[in-house]
Amino acid sequence: MTREALLAEILRLPFEERIDLLGDAWDAIAASPSEVPVPEWHLDELEKRLADPEPRYLPWQEVRERLKGSG
Numbered sequence: 001m002t003r004e005a006l007l008a009e010i011l012r013l014p015f016e017e018r019i020d021l022l023g024d025a026w027d028a029i030a031a032s033p034s035e036v037p038v039p040e041w042h043l044d045e046l047e048k049r050l051a052d053p054e055p056r057y058l059p060w061q062e063v064r065e066r067l068k069g070s071g
Helices: 003-011 015-030 040-051 060-070
Strands: none
Touching: 003 015
8 A cells, every 4th residue: 555545544534533543653653762763963952952051941831831922
C-alpha cells in the first residue's frame, strides 16, 4: 500500500479513531527512542542551554499567561 493510499484509508476513519491511531503510532515511536533521529541543531541547542551559567526558568503559570496574551 502506498503512503497516499494509507493516508486516504486513515482519513476515512471517524475522528476519534484517527486520534487513537495517532496515539498508538506515537507510543510505538516512543518505545524505541534510540531509533528516533535527532537533528544536529537540536543537539547544538541542548549543549548551548546546558552551558548557560545563569539559566532563567519561568514558572509554567507565567508561560501560560504569556501564551494566552499573544493569541
